Amino acid sequence: NISALRYGMTMDRTAIEEKLAENEQTLASAMEEYSVSSYTFSEEELRQLSDGTLSVEEAAKKLLDESVPGAEAPEGSSGQQQTAEKSDVEAQIQEQIAQMYVLRSTYVSKLEAIAQAAIDEYTQGEHTEENKADVVYKRLEELTALEKECDAQVAQVVEQLRSLLKQAGKDDSLAQQVEKTYQEEKSLKKAAYLEEFRNG
Numbered sequence: 001n002i003s004a005l006r007y008g009m010t011m012d013r014t015a016i017e018e019k020l021a022e023n024e025q026t027l028a029s030a031m032e033e034y035s036v037s038s039y040t041f042s043e044e045e046l047r048q049l050s051d052g053t054l055s056v057e058e059a060a061k062k063l064l065d066e067s068v069p070g071a072e073a074p075e076g077s078s079g080q081q082q083t084a085e086k087s088d089v090e091a092q093i094q095e096q097i098a099q100m101y102v103l104r105s106t107y108v109s110k111l112e113a114i115a116q117a118a119i120d121e122y123t124q125g126e127h128t129e130e131n132k133a134d135v136v137y138k139r140l141e142e143l144t145a146l147e148k149e150c151d152a153q154v155a156q157v158v159e160q161l162r163s164l165l166k167q168a169g170k171d172d173s174l175a176q177q178v179e180k181t182y183q184e185e186k187s188l189k190k191a192a193y194l195e196e197f198r199n200g
Helices: 002-010 013-033 043-051 056-066 080-124 129-167 173-198
Strands: none
Touching: 013 080, 013 173, 043 056, 043 080, 056 080, 080 129, 080 173, 129 173
């Protein structure tokens, strides 16, 4: 919340959107590296993700179904088993990245719904600074609850990603990037929400 307030007080809407675009590119690069296709969830799918009728794993499969499969070991190769094991780990890394994309999409959708509800409440009420502050702080409880829920899910993905990267003989820089991207995105989205009300 401190980061969000800092961004909200020091950056205008254009600067926040530029920073969000940079952040989005970090995740897009990780997806490209592991051949995970992007996927635009429909409003109905986002609703299902929000209410739990569509699981994160099921949604991630939609991305993976569109993705390029990993190269298979040549028939009769002496390193076939080792290559197969590596391919399995790579496939699991791919799955975690897809899940991270799903979690991001779900978080953004829920956050925007909260922000829109706040805007609607303010628009229908008195257009005073006092009412504006009341609406903002009332919604902060919802934002905190949403953040807590998403933090737990993202922590699981990051932990699993670190373990898989270690199995693949790689450092955990990708896991660090994914985690940092998520934290930045949260702060920037909340900053956009606060900035909109500050100048609304």
